Amino acid sequence: HPGLRLIAAHGGGYLPTAIGRSDRAWKVRPEAHGCAHAPSSYLSKLWFDTVVHDERALRWLVEVAGADRVLLGSDFP
Numbered sequence: 001h002p003g004l005r006l007i008a009a010h011g012g013g014y015l016p017t018a019i020g021r022s023d024r025a026w027k028v029r030p031e032a033h034g035c036a037h038a039p040s041s042y043l044s045k046l047w048f049d050t051v052v053h054d055e056r057a058l059r060w061l062v063e064v065a066g067a068d069r070v071l072l073g074s075d076f077p
Contacts, residue, residue, distance in 0.1 A: 006045070007071065011052035016064045019043065040064075049073025 008015060022039035025032040035042070043065050051073040052058050062070055 005047060007047045007049060009049055009051065009073070011050065011057060011061045011070075011073075012046070012048045012065070016043070016048070016061050017057075019064060044069065047071050051075055 019040045022032075026035070026038050046065070046069065048061055048065050048070050049072070050058060050061075050070060052061060058070075
């Protein structure tokens with residue numbers, strides 16, 4: 001599905017905050033090599049919504065994922 005686009009709800013949850021830990025494990029633990037490249041390299045293939053309810057978390061998300069990967073989100077049904 002080459003046109004498939006994935007959006008990680010709630011700012012990607014744990015993923016953006018732990019990407020350093022994931023990259024570190026990928027570098028030093030052979031069993032963590034389930035993917036061909038460092039986990040952080042895959043962030044550019046995802047989109048993240050802004051529903052984090054915290055200004056600092058939103059800033060961190062933009063810093064880690066990039067402003068071009070953050071989309072307006074809403075909790076409104």
